[in-house]
Amino acid sequence: MQQQNQSFFKLPTAEKLAIAHPGGSDPQRGFSCVGSENSSTLYRKGLLKTQVPEDLRDAREHFDMGAPTDLSYPTRWPSTTHLPGFRPFMESAFDSLERTAALIMSALESALALTPGTFLSSITHAENASELRLNHYPSIPVREINSGSVSRIWPHFDLGVITLLFQDGNCSGLEFEDRSQIGGKCFNRVDCGDPLEMVVNVSETLQRWTNGKLAAGLHRVNIPEGLKGDVVPERFSVAYFCKADRDADIGALKEFVSDGDEKKYESIRAIEYHQQRLQSAY
């Protein structure tokens, strides 16, 4: 998949722009050029409500696809002339990742002693809302990142249920917030490791369903540890965002709100919640 990732971003700019995501609140499909998505607003207007300056940019481009069965928001595919085999490969990868995510959610149901299907009944709809993303971070001078207004990806929470994340094995930089010091002040590095390693990240929907019992992981991509030279090399990653069905309620589940507990997350349809959040990120 990392090879497909590299091939996609090597396409001529015009080819990528021909399948550009128009922005706005609809689920992302196709190509988003460097600077088009602003992850810092996901942070600013997200769970932490922390004050962050307005003019922060992401040094990242990405490609998003939806489920092959998602007829509401079809994927914008590059032409087969330029990338033969890309679509069938990505659709088959989507299928494997969807099954992997379902296994993890089923294991979580057992671990939390929930009735089977408590989570999965809201994620297995035929017209599923999950997404697969290819990220490319072009090489960038260290001084640009140190200027403070550009980051590979600003601290943010993912919106879905869980994220399955793969790094390219060459360029590290992924960091997760240290849970003992909430507030985005201290981050722990995640080793780049083997490209077959999968990072599983709790995202906002699971935090909402569990009324905060499983907290979403705040993460970012920073300058790699021990970098030599004054240019950060290019980096690739792949993220599968397992999402709730569009019509699913993503308020706190009754199983996680005992008598006398505060229900921290009110009922809202997943699609409405996502639209509100994406509107602010583009």
Ligand SMILES: O=C(O)CCC(=O)C(=O)O
């Ligand atoms: O590139 C990475 O390692 C992280 C990507 C990420 O956080 C995202 O796409 O939401």
Ligand SMILES: [Fe+2]
């Ligand atoms: Fe993320």
